[in-house]
Amino acid sequence: MQITLQNFTKTFDDVTVIEDMNLTVKDGEMLALLGPSGCGKSTTLFAICGIHRVNGGKILFGDRDVSDLPSQKRNVGVVFQSYALYPHMNAYENIAFPLKVRKDKPADIKRQVHEIAKLTHIEELLERKPGQLSGGQQQRVALARALVRKPDILLLDEPLANLDAKLRLEMRAEIRRIQLETGITAILVTHDQVEAMSMCDRIALMHDGKIVQLDKPSEMYNNPANKFVADFLGNPPITFLDAKHQGDLLVLPNGHEIKNPKLAASIQSLQVGIRPECFGPQFGTGIKGVVKFIEKQGREELFDIELTDGSQLRSIQPSGADLSIGDDVDWGLSLDDLLLFDLQGERL
Amino acid sequence: MKNFNWLALGFLAPALIVITVFFLAPVILTGIFSFTSMSTSTGVTGGEYLLNQSGLRALADKGLNQVTLDQLNNAGYVVDEQGLAALAEKHGTATADEMRKLHDNGQFSARRDMERALKDLKANKIRSTKDRKAAAELFKHSLLNERFEAEANFRVALVEGDIPIEDHEIIVTQAYTGWVWTVDNVKLLFSLPSTLRYAGNTLIYVTLTLIFNIGFGLFLAITTFYLPAKSASTFRAIWFLPRILPPVMYVLLWKWLTWDTGFIATTLSWVGVAPKNWMLDTSTHAWVVVVLINGSFGASLGMILFSSAIKAIPSSILYSSEVDGANRWQQVRYIILPHLRWPILFVTSYQTLSLLTSFEHILLSTEGGPGRATEVWSLAAYHIALDNYGGNLQYGLGATFAVALVIIGIIASLFYLRFFNFNEMVAKPKIEG
Ligand SMILES: Nc1ncnc2c1ncn2[C@@H]1O[C@H](COP(=O)(O)OP(=O)(O)OP(=O)(O)O)[C@@H](O)[C@H]1O
Ligand SMILES: [Mg+2]
Numbered sequence: 001m002q003i004t005l006q007n008f009t010k011t012f013d014d015v016t017v018i019e020d021m022n023l024t025v026k027d028g029e030m031l032a033l034l035g036p037s038g039c040g041k042s043t044t045l046f047a048i049c050g051i052h053r054v055n056g057g058k059i060l061f062g063d064r065d066v067s068d069l070p071s072q073k074r075n076v077g078v079v080f081q082s083y084a085l086y087p088h089m090n091a092y093e094n095i096a097f098p099l100k101v102r103k104d105k106p107a108d109i110k111r112q113v114h115e116i117a118k119l120t121h122i123e124e125l126l127e128r129k130p131g132q133l134s135g136g137q138q139q140r141v142a143l144a145r146a147l148v149r150k151p152d153i154l155l156l157d158e159p160l161a162n163l164d165a166k167l168r169l170e171m172r173a174e175i176r177r178i179q180l181e182t183g184i185t186a187i188l189v190t191h192d193q194v195e196a197m198s199m200c201d202r203i204a205l206m207h208d209g210k211i212v213q214l215d216k217p218s219e220m221y222n223n224p225a226n227k228f229v230a231d232f233l234g235n236p237p238i239t240f241l242d243a244k245h246q247g248d249l250l251v252l253p254n255g256h257e258i259k260n261p262k263l264a265a266s267i268q269s270l271q272v273g274i275r276p277e278c279f280g281p282q283f284g285t286g287i288k289g290v291v292k293f294i295e296k297q298g299r300e301e302l303f304d305i306e307l308t309d310g311s312q313l314r315s316i317q318p319s320g321a322d323l324s325i326g327d328d329v330d331w332g333l334s335l336d337d338l339l340l341f342d343l344q345g346e347r348l
Numbered sequence: 349m350k351n352f353n354w355l356a357l358g359f360l361a362p363a364l365i366v367i368t369v370f371f372l373a374p375v376i377l378t379g380i381f382s383f384t385s386m387s388t389s390t391g392v393t394g395g396e397y398l399l400n401q402s403g404l405r406a407l408a409d410k411g412l413n414q415v416t417l418d419q420l421n422n423a424g425y426v427v428d429e430q431g432l433a434a435l436a437e438k439h440g441t442a443t444a445d446e447m448r449k450l451h452d453n454g455q456f457s458a459r460r461d462m463e464r465a466l467k468d469l470k471a472n473k474i475r476s477t478k479d480r481k482a483a484a485e486l487f488k489h490s491l492l493n494e495r496f497e498a499e500a501n502f503r504v505a506l507v508e509g510d511i512p513i514e515d516h517e518i519i520v521t522q523a524y525t526g527w528v529w530t531v532d533n534v535k536l537l538f539s540l541p542s543t544l545r546y547a548g549n550t551l552i553y554v555t556l557t558l559i560f561n562i563g564f565g566l567f568l569a570i571t572t573f574y575l576p577a578k579s580a581s582t583f584r585a586i587w588f589l590p591r592i593l594p595p596v597m598y599v600l601l602w603k604w605l606t607w608d609t610g611f612i613a614t615t616l617s618w619v620g621v622a623p624k625n626w627m628l629d630t631s632t633h634a635w636v637v638v639v640l641i642n643g644s645f646g647a648s649l650g651m652i653l654f655s656s657a658i659k660a661i662p663s664s665i666l667y668s669s670e671v672d673g674a675n676r677w678q679q680v681r682y683i684i685l686p687h688l689r690w691p692i693l694f695v696t697s698y699q700t701l702s703l704l705t706s707f708e709h710i711l712l713s714t715e716g717g718p719g720r721a722t723e724v725w726s727l728a729a730y731h732i733a734l735d736n737y738g739g740n741l742q743y744g745l746g747a748t749f750a751v752a753l754v755i756i757g758i759i760a761s762l763f764y765l766r767f768f769n770f771n772e773m774v775a776k777p778k779i780e781g
Contacts, residue, residue: 046667049671050670050671051667051670072671072673072674072675074671075673076671077671078668078671080664080668081664082664083661084664084665084667084668085665086665086668086683088686088687095675097669097682101672101674101675102673102680129691141681145672149672
């Protein structure tokens, strides 16, 4: 089912957390709501599932305006940031709860709970109380509870935050598999970009209560709308250098000149964003500097290079480069992948 | 006792002293009193030895044989110094001396014999029959209505009165006017028909008031939870009034409401209902008022505890129940009430115990009436021991009633702990020590 937010506004007392947000999640799509902590992701989610009333604008499920519908009537499955399992019920009762309040027949409830428990691999945990489950197991119980009554929409609020790296990888695949299998429209709230990029069809990147860009993951990475997006996506993060525009040349602070005929002549000063994978020996020479820091990440190594003028660039290289701190380097840039921003941070 | 911590004892000492003096001592004393026959007539210190007609009747009831009873009852006559002194006063020393000469230490069981002995006087005749009769009376020697300070003296008197030695014990016991150790109170407790009545009243009182208390407390806590914060706190404050008012004032308000010239009667008289006392009119009315008085008083405790327990429920759980489709009622039933299990247990057991022992509101309102319809156990104990219509305050019996109440209280607490599965709840500490 398609979800549409029209000029959605949410205020708490006199603090406006979200203002005039517009967002459309297509039917059967999985959308990531990505953004730094406190930007309003959970608030948006709570408004969609009806826990928060909207202070302005509309929320549509399909063509139906649900803005004034209580959460009980929206048929939305939610996995909360804190799981919100009922502590006095065991896993089975937790999962059965939405069916029980819907007054399904006990036999039906049993069948459905076992089906969903199988899907989420928690069949052997059904007797346990939440307090006796690990974070990841609670997560899956919460997911099962959200899915069991076949909701029209699935909302996941940072569902993988508490898992270890391996389980997180498994659960990513698992959630995506379940979402694709059930064809449910889903919104995944996260501040983990890798999660957003690997699991979702599209990403809505939020900043201070606004959506700054809504795009496919690869598009958003390669073609960020502004400096915030470029900065937020990518790990290790992008570095920025101040540059001058002289004729058809870009002059970096260390004096290095780059030919760039496309830029409007009116622009004098700008910022150049350089991702770590766009700087290295494979791109020729011309940028001299000193290795300041090396971080070994197993398969790859991350270098902090201080340029001659004191500004810094980051570079990521396959392991095995024979460098140590203090060594001089002379590397080049991948000119096609440079990202240019004006001083306000907008993409040029 | 190498590790004995004197410092800790030092810190605990004040608390221990307070507990001992103000809690343990009264309980133990009550326990002790319950096995005595203390009452106004026995006093609380020692007593004397005095046999009177009612004592004789009691002895007869206890199976003392008729011969001994007659012996005790019928006056015997002994010519002793005491009698002679009295005679000397009335008829002169000469008469007394002659009598001593003739019949010193003479004993006569019947008055006739004594009179005959007086006729033996030759030199100092007592001529008129009437005087002789009076003189005989001077030598009358009976145990009845004579006070003895010490037990030994009484026993001597019994020996002198020729009472068979095997009957002494029972007579001495009967004649003692002070309190004695006894289990009669317990026997009485189990045999009095009113005991059953008090027990029944107490059961009605505690059960109905508890239901009202907990139910109303829950109702208030849950409804105010769903109200906006401001009106909720106003609403809650109203139910604190009974707690804040002095009990006498609070009950007075109820009386004013229910008197035959009170609010209800006056209002209803406008629609033609004859005024009457709506509190003491019938026992049903009395019960309704008693339950309402105590219930409204107690509801605020439950309300405040339940309210704070509801507030302690993580909001995400309530949110989650809503998106899961639970309506208000289901939310209350499946989420809120299970979270209130502990406070409900606490309030129920706490209120049971305090209702069992508290009677001030009943005392101030119905005073146990009409008749003894609302006389509960603790009120009965109070009436028996401290405020008896008959005037004879039976401290011992009252104490027995009180002790029985303590035992009932302990049994009730044990029952609650079992019923609410206390062990399961405390078995696993959240923080491993
Ligand atoms: N009930 C509330 N009353 C007042 N302010 C609130 C309330 N709930 C959230 N906020 C504020 O709204 C903003 C957005 O909160 P929200 O919970 O949506 O953040 P988030 O994006 O989910 O962050 P995180 O990633 O840390 O979960 C925050 O600044 C927060 O302080
Ligand atoms: Mg959040």
